[in-house]
Amino acid sequence: MRKLFEYNWLVREEWFDWCEEIPEAELLKERIGGQRSILRTLVHVIDVEHAWIRGLMGDPEQHYDYEVYRSLADARRLSSEAAAEVRPFVEQWTDELENERMHIFAYGDVMRHAIAHEIHHIGQLSVWARELGRKPVTANLIMRGPR
Amino acid sequence: MRKLFEYNWLVREEWFDWCEEIPEAELLKERIGGQRSILRTLVHVIDVEHAWIRGLMGDPEQHYDYEVYRSLADARRLSSEAAAEVRPFVEQWTDELENERMHIFAYGDVMRHAIAHEIHHIGQLSVWARELGRKPVTANLIMRGPR
Numbered sequence: 001m002r003k004l005f006e007y008n009w010l011v012r013e014e015w016f017d018w019c020e021e022i023p024e025a026e027l028l029k030e031r032i033g034g035q036r037s038i039l040r041t042l043v044h045v046i047d048v049e050h051a052w053i054r055g056l057m058g059d060p061e062q063h064y065d066y067e068v069y070r071s072l073a074d075a076r077r078l079s080s081e082a083a084a085e086v087r088p089f090v091e092q093w094t095d096e097l098e099n100e101r102m103h104i105f106a107y108g109d110v111m112r113h114a115i116a117h118e119i120h121h122i123g124q125l126s127v128w129a130r131e132l133g134r135k136p137v138t139a140n141l142i143m144r145g146p147r
Numbered sequence: 148m149r150k151l152f153e154y155n156w157l158v159r160e161e162w163f164d165w166c167e168e169i170p171e172a173e174l175l176k177e178r179i180g181g182q183r184s185i186l187r188t189l190v191h192v193i194d195v196e197h198a199w200i201r202g203l204m205g206d207p208e209q210h211y212d213y214e215v216y217r218s219l220a221d222a223r224r225l226s227s228e229a230a231a232e233v234r235p236f237v238e239q240w241t242d243e244l245e246n247e248r249m250h251i252f253a254y255g256d257v258m259r260h261a262i263a264h265e266i267h268h269i270g271q272l273s274v275w276a277r278e279l280g281r282k283p284v285t286a287n288l289i290m291r292g293p294r
Contacts, residue, residue, distance in 0.1 A: 033283075113288040120267075
């Protein structure tokens with residue numbers, strides 16, 4: 001589990017680096033699919049991971065207001081803060097938690113849901129990158145090459 | 148691990164169902180990103196999963212010729228055959244295999260690479276689905292709703 005979260009956090013950081021090369025208007029531009037813009041899709045994956053893992057940590061459900069994070073710098077700061085909050089839980093994950101329950105959901109399924117959710121949305125960014133004529137961040141988990 | 152492969156196989160089946168509603172010309176149409184068409188992207192995820200897991204099984208590297216699988220029925224048949232070949236290995240996966248080596252790669256990393264690879268490409272299909280004015284297959288792992 002932990003390794004797939006680390007993969008997502010690494011890929012997310014590389015997408016933020018990628019975004020630094022793109023005019024902010026393009027990051028905010030309305031697109032087809034996903035959360036309808038590059039920046040909004042990034043804020044969405046941050047928010048959803050944070051909300052689910054907080055749930056597993058026993059904290060009340062909380063969501064970010066996407067309209068507040070309309071600059072790359074703000075989204076990037078949000079990502080660091082949100083990941084820092086859930087990282088200890090992810091790092092301490094053990095298979096014994098697999099069948100603990102949050103409402104009707106097994107903890108393991110919630111973890112896998114959060115993992116798959118981010119990878120899926122990142123796939124959407126890769127299409128938009130190509131539409132912009134840019135090479136997307138690699139999705140490779142092995143053979144990622146030099147940063 | 149097993150549960151994420153099962154998730155991918157279920158999602159892939161639902162994408163094949165989704166494709167049944169789409170004219171074959173649209174499935175083959177050249178698009179931006181991914182493997183440049185819906186059908187080719189599906190054949191690619193089948194091929195890559197099959198190649199990596201065969202590697203873990205100790206079988207020689209083998210790839211499908213994407214140009215052969217240019218109909219939905221052929222791609223669907225390929226998916227069933229390829230998944231059937233690797234399913235026993237996936238079902239018998241245990242954490243003791245995590246650090247076995249295939250060349251320089253840990254078995255666990257290869258498994259996670261194959262999982263992330265498919266989810267990423269499926270995210271690309273979801274953008275193309277919206278471009279076609281269609282609702283994509285849900286990427287949810289929990290709360291998938293009725294089929």
